[in-house]
Amino acid sequence: MLLDQQGIARFAQRHLMPDTVRITREADGEVLDPETGVLVPVDRLVVHSGQAGLYGHQERIRSRGGADGAWVKEVRPGYRMLLPLSAPELCEGDEVRVVEARDVQAVGRTYRVTALSEVSSFPVLRTVWLEEHNREATA
Structure with missing residues (x-):
């Protein structure tokens, strides 16, 4: 039996990717603000929106902590983001902003990419590791 790679990818997109994100990257350079006459950094580059x-x-990590330098077990929250195969490769430090989500508390949160996308011999989606960067206050 042959696996239908494109069919699995479509299934993953339809059922595992219900949210909309905007991923940006710092851009080099400055531009002249015509109103102030001051050089300002260029806008962030949109890498993926969708x-x-x-x-x-x-x-779970182990780190040295305390005055005695003993090893301490620590649990930190992390996040995994699934993207379609058509999404471009992300870089460490790219910013992810949740634009729309099934979980309304996720909207407006930002994350930083902490590791490059995983690759596979049978790719059906992209997996990227994130850490939470900021939460916007909701009224």
Whole structure:
């Protein structure tokens, strides 16, 4: 039996990526603000705007802590983002903003890409690891 790679990719997009994100990257350079006459940084470059799925996970790490330098087990929240195969490769430090989501508390949150996209011999989606950067206050 042959697996239908495109069919699995369509299924993943339809069922695992219900949210909309906007991913931006810092751009080099400055432009002249015509109103002030001052050089200002160029706007961030939009890398991807579209479908995604955001999933939380706990990251268990060991680190040295305390005055005695003993190893301490620590649990930190982390996030995994699923993207369509058509999404471009992301870079560490890219910013992800949740524009629309099934979970309304996710809208407006921003994340930073912490690791490059995973690759696979049977690709059906892109997986990127994130850490939470900022939450906008909701009224």
